[in-house]
Amino acid sequence: MIGQVKQSPIRIITSMLATTIAVATPLTLGALSGVYCERSGVVNIGIEGMMLTSAFFGWLAAIYMFHIFGMGIGISITIGLIFAILTGLLMALLHAVLSITFKVDQIIGGTVINILAVGLTGFLNRQLFFGKGSVFGGTVPNSPGVLPTLHVPITEIFSSLCGTSAGCLENLQAINRVFDQKPIAISAVLLVFFSHYVLFNTRWGLRSRAVGEHPQAADTVGINVTKMRYLNVLIGGMFAGLAGAYFTIESVPSFEPLLTNGRGFISLAAMIFGNWTPIGAWAASLVFGASQALLINMQIFRDVIPPQWSFLQESYIVGLTPYILTMFILTGIIGRTIPPAADGVPYEK
Amino acid sequence: MQPEKQSKSLTRQILQSISESSLVPFLAILTAVVVGGVIIAFVGGNPILAYRGLIEGSFGSTKALSETAVWATPYIFAGLAVALAFKGGLFNIGAEGQLAVGAVASSLVGYALPEWLGFDLPLIVHLPLAIVFGVLMGGLWAGIVGALKAYTGGHEVINTIMMNYIALNTTSFLLNGVMKDRSPTNVIARTPLIAESARIPPIFDGLRVHWGFVLALLMAFLIWWLLNKTTLGFQIRTVGLNPDAAKYAGINVKRIIILTMVFSGMLAGLAGTIEVTGLNYRHELGFSIGYGFDAIAIALLGKSHPLGVVLAAFLFAAMRNGATRMQFLTQMPVDLISMIQAFILLFVAADAIVRYIYRIKSKGERVVLTRGWGG
Numbered sequence: 001m002i003g004q005v006k007q008s009p010i011r012i013i014t015s016m017l018a019t020t021i022a023v024a025t026p027l028t029l030g031a032l033s034g035v036y037c038e039r040s041g042v043v044n045i046g047i048e049g050m051m052l053t054s055a056f057f058g059w060l061a062a063i064y065m066f067h068i069f070g071m072g073i074g075i076s077i078t079i080g081l082i083f084a085i086l087t088g089l090l091m092a093l094l095h096a097v098l099s100i101t102f103k104v105d106q107i108i109g110g111t112v113i114n115i116l117a118v119g120l121t122g123f124l125n126r127q128l129f130f131g132k133g134s135v136f137g138g139t140v141p142n143s144p145g146v147l148p149t150l151h152v153p154i155t156e157i158f159s160s161l162c163g164t165s166a167g168c169l170e171n172l173q174a175i176n177r178v179f180d181q182k183p184i185a186i187s188a189v190l191l192v193f194f195s196h197y198v199l200f201n202t203r204w205g206l207r208s209r210a211v212g213e214h215p216q217a218a219d220t221v222g223i224n225v226t227k228m229r230y231l232n233v234l235i236g237g238m239f240a241g242l243a244g245a246y247f248t249i250e251s252v253p254s255f256e257p258l259l260t261n262g263r264g265f266i267s268l269a270a271m272i273f274g275n276w277t278p279i280g281a282w283a284a285s286l287v288f289g290a291s292q293a294l295l296i297n298m299q300i301f302r303d304v305i306p307p308q309w310s311f312l313q314e315s316y317i318v319g320l321t322p323y324i325l326t327m328f329i330l331t332g333i334i335g336r337t338i339p340p341a342a343d344g345v346p347y348e349k
Numbered sequence: 350m351q352p353e354k355q356s357k358s359l360t361r362q363i364l365q366s367i368s369e370s371s372l373v374p375f376l377a378i379l380t381a382v383v384v385g386g387v388i389i390a391f392v393g394g395n396p397i398l399a400y401r402g403l404i405e406g407s408f409g410s411t412k413a414l415s416e417t418a419v420w421a422t423p424y425i426f427a428g429l430a431v432a433l434a435f436k437g438g439l440f441n442i443g444a445e446g447q448l449a450v451g452a453v454a455s456s457l458v459g460y461a462l463p464e465w466l467g468f469d470l471p472l473i474v475h476l477p478l479a480i481v482f483g484v485l486m487g488g489l490w491a492g493i494v495g496a497l498k499a500y501t502g503g504h505e506v507i508n509t510i511m512m513n514y515i516a517l518n519t520t521s522f523l524l525n526g527v528m529k530d531r532s533p534t535n536v537i538a539r540t541p542l543i544a545e546s547a548r549i550p551p552i553f554d555g556l557r558v559h560w561g562f563v564l565a566l567l568m569a570f571l572i573w574w575l576l577n578k579t580t581l582g583f584q585i586r587t588v589g590l591n592p593d594a595a596k597y598a599g600i601n602v603k604r605i606i607i608l609t610m611v612f613s614g615m616l617a618g619l620a621g622t623i624e625v626t627g628l629n630y631r632h633e634l635g636f637s638i639g640y641g642f643d644a645i646a647i648a649l650l651g652k653s654h655p656l657g658v659v660l661a662a663f664l665f666a667a668m669r670n671g672a673t674r675m676q677f678l679t680q681m682p683v684d685l686i687s688m689i690q691a692f693i694l695l696f697v698a699a700d701a702i703v704r705y706i707y708r709i710k711s712k713g714e715r716v717v718l719t720r721g722w723g724g
Binding site: 045098102103104105107108109111112114115116118119120122123125126127130131258261262265268269272316319320323324326327330331332 | 392393440442497501502503504506507508510511512513514515518519521522638639642645646649680681682684685687688689690691692694695698699701702705
């Protein structure tokens, strides 16, 4: 049935771009979370766990607001979003207490968070919905819904340029779809540029980087190392919380155990690949996102794929690419990256 | 008289150091049990009944004891895998993936080899072949990460996690495809049953505990011997403590890093292999999930000491095994165990918290388990 549906190349390309930006969202936010933590000198491999817990509690809050407290759909989703961010904040507080105050090995601390996240979400997911005396009586109710797509009126503004050409208008609509994203996806992109500016052009950013590169020197000139590290880890936690919200508040209205599926770790790789800068990390996230978007678009456009490329539809092979890409990037073949000098080192006065 | 007196004080020293080094883990477990009890009460359960169920279910009968040993077997292997890597300064989060590829490789040899050869093999040949093949695959899986670490500096934490996902996807691909059990009633992703000649016999009639358990205990001793009584073990520990010093002492650091990862992966592969050949007689998709994190918790709880690993593995095994009885008595979901285990790990890893709660003074230098990205 090849060629039954005529697909213009521009539709395929724009669809690919739109999906890439959408699926790169949790990676981008996770990588930003890592940038804040690590620039101030705290390694955070617990982003995966933070995302998972945030996704769960955000979703849970939305369900409770909607089904138990009888709130409206919009308000329930908004409260869910806030809960997700707060959960990220709390998990980050745990990481900060472990790694900054108690000076626990930071990679171990992050692993503890990852394990705790799996245990906590798995237990509560089972107990709250299927446990004895559950208010939901053994069923998982649907969440009230997901965040809506925001329309950027590109077609409306530029449609006069097309005149009467129908093809031109179609292309314009296709291009418009790249910009029609959901709120978290849009804020992720804005936060990339905001974070880049903050990190490299403000006093706050300079101080954060100082405690991550040379805490003794920063301390000498009167910067409170502990405070700066705490604040940066907490900010990072909120980013991870927003990344978690992407899964259950923006993408799909449901939760399943282990739904983050390693994306917290992939975002760490994106952070490293992006050389610990927000824009670099974003670019790397888009590369990872593209490999995932390819898989999705292969399904959407499966009728127009030439037979010699159809092996790419085998989800197994495409599914492996982000992981292999990550390992490849870490070898440093594509270019050596340099972590902050005091990354992962607890500060002792 | 002099030597005897000295040895006496040495014994006392050892006893003292054991009681000191096990005090913090013990208090960590105690704290986690209390926290777990609070959570059980919070969600409307009876903590006393829950813990009674846990103990009854794990130690209450011969069968319960046998099942605890069955659970402990892969935990000991996987815990040793992570502990050995820790000793070499490496953090192996990939035990799960290494276990999975080991299990897949063993099942393949177990069910397909007689078919390919066209005749049945005796147990004395077939079983060791199945085990060795699984162990080698586990070693290879981790060895790749070790080589990347040694030659490019790619951090083993991220790479072992990536290898976990690659293992999971590959296993899923194989178990849903060429290796799928073709029997007409089967709908799940699993291999066919392995041949009788590739199965580890049980120790007692009627109980599931098999000789793999004894092998696990022997392996713990072997790892202790390797680390403390051989040159290679000394080199592994030196690289773990200070790779720069090791380099100046003339140790081939790259070689030791790769070897440590390979050994670690072989142990994890053995965990998967023994589960296939001794217990399940096949590999089923999803079976391996969770073992990697459990293994880390066990290694940390056991302070990376082989004896500590065995004890910690028993604790975790008892909890997993007793969970069913606990669920029966209190209707608490089995997942509760994962959470209590996470708290145990939290308090063990962050021994500073436990020391803070119980006002125990810290003495001696802190143990460096991992290094940052620069590594």
